[in-house]
Amino acid sequence: xxxxxxxxxxxxxxxxxxxxxxxxxxxxxxxxxxxxxxxxxxxxxxxxxxxxxxxxxxxxxxxxxxxxxxxxxxxxxxxxxxxxxxxxxxxxxxxxxxxxxxxxxxxxxxxxxxxxxxxxxxxxxxxxxxxxxxxxxxxxxxxxxxxxxxxxxxxxxxxxxxxxxxxxxxxxxxxxxxxxxxxxxxxxxxxxxxxxxxxxxxxxxxxxxxxxxxxxxxxxxxxxxxxxx
Numbered sequence: 001x002x003x004x005x006x007x008x009x010x011x012x013x014x015x016x017x018x019x020x021x022x023x024x025x026x027x028x029x030x031x032x033x034x035x036x037x038x039x040x041x042x043x044x045x046x047x048x049x050x051x052x053x054x055x056x057x058x059x060x061x062x063x064x065x066x067x068x069x070x071x072x073x074x075x076x077x078x079x080x081x082x083x084x085x086x087x088x089x090x091x092x093x094x095x096x097x098x099x100x101x102x103x104x105x106x107x108x109x110x111x112x113x114x115x116x117x118x119x120x121x122x123x124x125x126x127x128x129x130x131x132x133x134x135x136x137x138x139x140x141x142x143x144x145x146x147x148x149x150x151x152x153x154x155x156x157x158x159x160x161x162x163x164x165x166x167x168x169x170x171x172x173x174x175x176x177x178x179x180x181x182x183x184x185x186x187x188x189x190x191x192x193x194x195x196x197x198x199x200x201x202x203x204x205x206x207x208x209x210x211x212x213x214x215x216x217x218x219x220x221x222x223x224x225x226x227x228x229x
Contacts (some may be wrong), residue, residue, distance in 0.1 A: 003086045032066040034076050034142035036097065043078055048099055049121070049171040055080045055093050056222035073100045075143055079150050084189075088159065091185040093223065094147055099177035107175040110168055113133065116216070119225025121179075126159075127212055127223055129187070129204055131194040133162045161187035161194040165219050183219035190215060 030160045043053040055061075058197060059080035066076040075098040082091040100106045112126040130171040138144035164184040187194050187215040190211065204212075 006180050029171075032074075034064040034066045034078070036064070036076060036078070038064060038078060041080065043095060044228070045097060047099075048097060048177045049169070051119075051121075051228055052226040053095060053181075053225040054226070055095075056082075058082050059091070059093060059222065065146050065150060067146055068101075069098065069143055070141055072104050073098055075099060075146070077143060077146055077150070079147055081151075089151075089186070090159075090189045090221070091218075092183070094180075094182040094184070096143060096176075096180040096182075097179065098143075099171075108168070108170065108178050109175070116167060116220075118167065118220055118223065121169050123169045123181070123226055125165065125167055125216075127163070127165045127204075127216070129163055129194055129197045129208055131198075133160055149179055159186035159188065163187055163190055163192070163197075163215055165216060167219075183223070183225065185215070185218070190218075 022138065036043050038044075041054075041055045041061060043056055045051050045053070059082050062079040062081055063187060064076065064078040066074070069075040077098055078095045079095045080095075081089050084090050100108075110124045110126075112124055114125040116123050116125040138148055162184050163186075167181045167183075169179040171179060187197070192211050197205055197211060199205045
């Protein structure tokens, strides 16, 4: 099953109290609780995959949620964000563990030929540049909608112009389980303008090719992945 995602986040960020123990918040409407633990910006996962993911402490933990996605997959998300002095979201990490339910035979299929290695894991990579992000409504029941639920309570504005990268790791040969990490940042914070980074058809321009390298370096600089043997 091919999945189309808008990897750009909208709405606003609600911070959980900071401290050593960061307890993922479960959704009240589905009764599911996150099975991964988060402490001091470290996500510990015992399976699918068995890994520790550490996010730079400059990023505040917004919370976690586990839910059934479109009735065919189980997803668990954890969101971290860095804000400016005006509490506007500047950079964000969205970490998602996902796997299809035993009731179907779907597999994940991504078209991007690009690959990137992080922490010894291979990820499928694609990037995007978009304007007017805050005006876009997510699809009902989507993972984007679930992320927005974690982002809106504090009322912090997400920038309109956004750069994003999606990294997807297939956790086993079945292609039915994945680890997805989305990194997004304000174009202004990156010192760029979306108008300069897209061509007349809205596709990334040659200027984006120049900017993308530094952008991806920032994406991985705040992220540490340690597979658990």
